[in-house]
Amino acid sequence: MKSQENTNVQAKRGKFIAFEGIDGSGKSTQIRLLADRLRDEGVSCYTTMEPTDSPIGSLIHHIMTGRIKTDNRVIAGLFVADRLDHLLNEVDGIVPKITEGTTVLTDRYYFSSYAYQSVDMPLEWVIQANSQSREILRPTVTIFIDVDPDTAMDRITKNRFSQELFEKRSRLAEVREKYFQIFERFREEEKYVVIDGKRTQEEIAEDIWNAVKEYFVL
Numbered sequence: 001m002k003s004q005e006n007t008n009v010q011a012k013r014g015k016f017i018a019f020e021g022i023d024g025s026g027k028s029t030q031i032r033l034l035a036d037r038l039r040d041e042g043v044s045c046y047t048t049m050e051p052t053d054s055p056i057g058s059l060i061h062h063i064m065t066g067r068i069k070t071d072n073r074v075i076a077g078l079f080v081a082d083r084l085d086h087l088l089n090e091v092d093g094i095v096p097k098i099t100e101g102t103t104v105l106t107d108r109y110y111f112s113s114y115a116y117q118s119v120d121m122p123l124e125w126v127i128q129a130n131s132q133s134r135e136i137l138r139p140t141v142t143i144f145i146d147v148d149p150d151t152a153m154d155r156i157t158k159n160r161f162s163q164e165l166f167e168k169r170s171r172l173a174e175v176r177e178k179y180f181q182i183f184e185r186f187r188e189e190e191k192y193v194v195i196d197g198k199r200t201q202e203e204i205a206e207d208i209w210n211a212v213k214e215y216f217v218l
C-alpha cells in the first residue's frame with residue numbers, strides 16, 4: 001500500500017527540464033516552442049529563468065549591466081542565493097509547482113553557474129556552493145543547445161565590432177568549453193542531451209521534442 005502511494009505521488013509530480021547553452025544559443029526560443037507543444041498535449045506547464053526577476057535576481061541584473069560594481073565572487077554567491085529562492089519561494093517557487101503537478105521549464109540552472117563562474121574561480125567551489133540546489137532538485141533532463149561562439153555572436157549582435165564584443169566572443173568560447181568539460185564530469189549522475197543549435201528553429205524543436213516526450217504520458 002505504501003509503495004502504491006509513493007508511486008502515485010511520483011506520477012503526479014511535474015517534470016523539471018533545464019535549458020542550457022551560451023548566450024544567444026536559442027534557449028528562450030526553444031522553451032517557448034516546447035511549452036506550446038506541451039500545452040497542446042494537455043501538460044500543465046510553467047516557464048521561468050535565471051537570473052530571476054526576484055529582488056536577488058534584480059541585483060544580479062544591475063551588476064551585469066554595470067550599474068552596480070562588485071567582485072566576481074559576490075556575483076557567484078548571488079547566483080547561488082537567487083537559485084535557492086527560485087526553488088523554494090512560497091509564491092512562485094519551482095519546488096511547490098512541481099509538487100502540485102506542474103511541469104517547469106527553466107532557462108538556465110546550476111550548470112550555468114558551473115560553466116560561467118568556473119571561468120573566474122575554481123569549479124570545485126562553484127559545485128560546492130550550489131550543492132543545496134542540486135540536493136533539492138535535479139533536472140529530469142537538461143537540454144544543452146550547442147552553437148559555436150561566432151553563430152551566437154551573430155545572433156546577439158548584427159554587424160557590430162568593438163573590443164567589448166571581441167572579449168565577449170572569447171568568453172563565450174571559454175564558457176562553451178567549460179560546459180563540455182562539466183557534462184563529461186557528470187556523465188554518470190546527470191541526464192542531459194546535447195542538441196545541435198545551428199539549424200532552423202523547427203528542426204531544433206523537433207529534436208528537443210524527441211528527447212523529452214518519453215517523460216510524459218501523452
Ligand code: ADP
Nearest residue numbers: 022023024025026027028029030155199200201
Ligand atoms: P538565448 O535565450 O539562448 O539567449 P534566444 O532564443 O533569445 O537565445 O535567441 C537569440 C536570437 O537568435 C534571437 O534573436 C532569436 O530570434 C534568434 N534565434 C533563435 N533560434 C534561432 C535559430 N535556430 N536560427 C537562427 N536564429 C535563431
Ligand code: TYD
Nearest residue numbers: 022023024050051079108109112113116117
Ligand atoms: P540573460 O540576459 O538572461 O542572458 P541569456 O538570454 O543568454 O540567458 O543573462 C544571463 C547571463 O547570466 C548569461 O550571460 C549567463 C549568466 N549566468 C551566470 O553567469 N551564472 C549563472 O548561474 C546564471 C544562471 C547565469
